Amino acid sequence: MPATGASRSLKARELRRFARWLVAVNLIVGAMLGLTVFHSLRTSRQIHEARARTATENLVEGLKAGIWAKLNRVDGALLSTGFRLKHIGSRGPLDLAFVKQVLAEQKSLVPEIESLWITDALGNVQPGAGVPPFQTVNLGDREYFRRVRDEAADALVVSEPTHARISKKWVLVLARRLSNLDGSFAGIVYANVAVEEFHDLFKSLSVGRQGAVTLRTESLRLVARYTPGDNGGPPPVGSANVSPELAASLKVSPAQGFFVSRTKLDNIERTNSYRRVHPFPLYVLAGLATAEFFSQWRADAAVQVALASVLMLVLLGASCGVYRSRVRQYRAQQEVSRLVDEQGLMLNNELIGILRLKAGQIMWANKAIETMFGHPLQDLVGYTTRVLCGDDEAYDRLGKAAYTHLASGSPFRAQLLLRKKNGSPIWVDASGALMADRAGESLWVMLDVTQTRLQQQEIERAALYDSLTGLPNRRLLHERLELCLHGRRRSEHLLAVAFMDLDGFKPINDTHGHETGDVVLCTVARRMQAGMRAGDTIARIGGDEFVLIFADLKGQEDCMSTLERILAVIREPIPVLGKSPCAVSASIGVAFLDEEHATACTLLATADVAMYRAKKAGGNQVCCGEAEACVV
Numbered sequence: 001m002p003a004t005g006a007s008r009s010l011k012a013r014e015l016r017r018f019a020r021w022l023v024a025v026n027l028i029v030g031a032m033l034g035l036t037v038f039h040s041l042r043t044s045r046q047i048h049e050a051r052a053r054t055a056t057e058n059l060v061e062g063l064k065a066g067i068w069a070k071l072n073r074v075d076g077a078l079l080s081t082g083f084r085l086k087h088i089g090s091r092g093p094l095d096l097a098f099v100k101q102v103l104a105e106q107k108s109l110v111p112e113i114e115s116l117w118i119t120d121a122l123g124n125v126q127p128g129a130g131v132p133p134f135q136t137v138n139l140g141d142r143e144y145f146r147r148v149r150d151e152a153a154d155a156l157v158v159s160e161p162t163h164a165r166i167s168k169k170w171v172l173v174l175a176r177r178l179s180n181l182d183g184s185f186a187g188i189v190y191a192n193v194a195v196e197e198f199h200d201l202f203k204s205l206s207v208g209r210q211g212a213v214t215l216r217t218e219s220l221r222l223v224a225r226y227t228p229g230d231n232g233g234p235p236p237v238g239s240a241n242v243s244p245e246l247a248a249s250l251k252v253s254p255a256q257g258f259f260v261s262r263t264k265l266d267n268i269e270r271t272n273s274y275r276r277v278h279p280f281p282l283y284v285l286a287g288l289a290t291a292e293f294f295s296q297w298r299a300d301a302a303v304q305v306a307l308a309s310v311l312m313l314v315l316l317g318a319s320c321g322v323y324r325s326r327v328r329q330y331r332a333q334q335e336v337s338r339l340v341d342e343q344g345l346m347l348n349n350e351l352i353g354i355l356r357l358k359a360g361q362i363m364w365a366n367k368a369i370e371t372m373f374g375h376p377l378q379d380l381v382g383y384t385t386r387v388l389c390g391d392d393e394a395y396d397r398l399g400k401a402a403y404t405h406l407a408s409g410s411p412f413r414a415q416l417l418l419r420k421k422n423g424s425p426i427w428v429d430a431s432g433a434l435m436a437d438r439a440g441e442s443l444w445v446m447l448d449v450t451q452t453r454l455q456q457q458e459i460e461r462a463a464l465y466d467s468l469t470g471l472p473n474r475r476l477l478h479e480r481l482e483l484c485l486h487g488r489r490r491s492e493h494l495l496a497v498a499f500m501d502l503d504g505f506k507p508i509n510d511t512h513g514h515e516t517g518d519v520v521l522c523t524v525a526r527r528m529q530a531g532m533r534a535g536d537t538i539a540r541i542g543g544d545e546f547v548l549i550f551a552d553l554k555g556q557e558d559c560m561s562t563l564e565r566i567l568a569v570i571r572e573p574i575p576v577l578g579k580s581p582c583a584v585s586a587s588i589g590v591a592f593l594d595e596e597h598a599t600a601c602t603l604l605a606t607a608d609v610a611m612y613r614a615k616k617a618g619g620n621q622v623c624c625g626e627a628e629a630c631v632v
């Protein structure tokens with residue numbers, strides 16, 4: 001069944017639908033995979049964020065406790081000093097030795113204190129250890145001094161980060177009031193805590209290479225900052241430059257909080273927690289770098305994304321493979337359809353007949369067989385090939401020859417003479433071969449070669465027979481003579497060859513025309529044929545020359561009497577249509593096969609010579625080629 005254009009385009013549509021389906025499956029699987037990975041990564045990031053927050057909160061809680069303890073010890077030293085130096089100015093001149101002793105004792109008890117001093121009511125630092133001799137250091141302009149002096153209550157004052165005038169270091173100053181007996185302001189006792197003092201505490205914390213720990217005053221001025229990787233250079237002590245996220249969080253939650261921000265100092269994003277170091281006006285902050293804290297998460301994310309990508313690539317590759325294989329299948333189907341179409345056209349041609357046979361029975365035949373033999377297809381299919389053969393004998397002969405050949409494994413090829421439905425003969429060039437995939441079945445191809453065959457016969461005839469008289473020509477004469485000579489050697493009977501030439505033929509041509517001459521030649525030929533036996537041969541070898549072969553003579557007399565009869569029938573008047581009858585005679589030379597004349601050449605030559613003798617002798621007679629032969 002040939003594939004139609006419609007069924008082909010249907011298959012092309014199916015292929016496009018399959019491609020769309022594959023794309024859709026890939027998109028859906030890709031989307032699901034992407035969503036799964038996204039959800040998994042978001043969840044694990046949230047877990048990491050929660051862990052980061054907990055870690056920074058734990059860090060900052062520890063810091064807060066450490067700083068509180070430090071400053072509490074410093075404040076304790078201030079309180080003790082204040083207590084021991086209470087009203088000391090009211091009892092007369094200052095006992096500097098005692099003051100120095102007290103300050104030294106307290107300082108030695110609290111290692112965090114870088115220096116411990118008192119001032120008078122004007123802010124002049126009383127001379128002591130670390131103060132250059134003959135030099136007056138006045139703190140009256142210091143903000144913490146004014147606050148201690150101006151606040152009536154005996155409260156601890158913590159300064160902003162201050163550059164110390166004596167040690168030249170950045171310090172945090174803790175100060176308390178000294179009073180006279182009447183309660184008036186006598187000066188301050190203050191302790192400088194170097195900002196480096198906090199670094200030791202900060203260093204003990206594990207914040208990674210890019211983490212940061214910071215101490216700020218209530219006004220957010222930087223007191224100390226520590227980053228293990230020393231990111232961003234030396235800390236700008238005293239600077240109040242903070243991230244907007246910290247400022248916003250403090251507004252909402254002044255005591256403690258959590259925020260994520262990118263630090264301007266080193267441009268590193270961190271997850272931070274902060275705590276107020278109550279009762280001190282200080283904030284501690286601990287931050288873990290997002291990049292570090294999320295490095296594991298990032299590695300996990302990279303692995304998950306890579307796995308998902310590989311999975312997607314594998315799916316894509318498999319889809320491409322499946323699609324390509326479907327395309328190949330589609331192309332193969334197209335090719336098969338094309339071949340089926342071509343085969344259909346070939347099978348249904350009008351020229352070459354095709355038959356499929358099984359055990360001599362016609363299983364299938366094409367239109368050309370119908371045309372060639374004239375049998376309708378329904379009269380062929382299901383019947384044996386006997387209907388195509390002339391008779392049972394021809395059918396059996398053909399069957400034996402063909403199937404013996406096919407059984408040997410080689411195809412059969414022959415020109416066969418078969419019969420049409422109307423009984424007329426038909427020559428076919430037939431070729432048959434066993435079908436490999438169908439047991440016992442054979443395929444036959446037939447071409448009508450009747451015309452070729454007839455033309456061939458005509459050509460063969462023209463080569464062997466005289467076109468005017470229909471008698472054998474010189475070539476066939478020689479073949480037959482050789483054949484006779486070959487058979488004669490085993491025969492007892494006599495063989496003779498007679499050479500005959502008409503007498504007076506030329507004048508007939510000249511007088512009555514060539515057509516009349518032709519009539520005379522044909523009449524003479526017919527008469528001679530009528531007077532000879534079936535096994536004898538009469539041939540025309542030239543204009544008015546004939547040769548006769550007598551193959552089965554009982555004796556020379558038998559031959560001579562026949563030739564005499566021939567001379568007689570030739571002499572009879574020959575009627576010519578519309579003209580007066582013509583008359584001719586003949587001169588005949590005959591040679592008999594014997595030891596001396598044993599070949600065709602010698603026989604013909606002898607007969608020829610004898611014929612000339614007959615003609616010289618006046619014609620209309622037979623001369624024998626042997627010496628003793630008599631002229632009849």
Ligand SMILES: Nc1nc2c(ncn2[C@@H]2O[C@H](COP(=O)(O)OP(=O)(O)OP(=O)(O)O)[C@@H](O)[C@H]2O)c(=O)[nH]1
Pocket residue numbers: 468501502503504505506507509513514515516517518521542543544
């Ligand atoms: N009509 C006709 N004439 C032919 C044909 N072939 C040859 N001839 C003629 O036959 C004649 C033969 O010549 P000759 O053998 O001399 O004829 P003839 O008159 O019988 O002479 P002799 O044989 O000597 O007796 C020639 O005139 C040829 O032209 C032919 O096929 N048809």
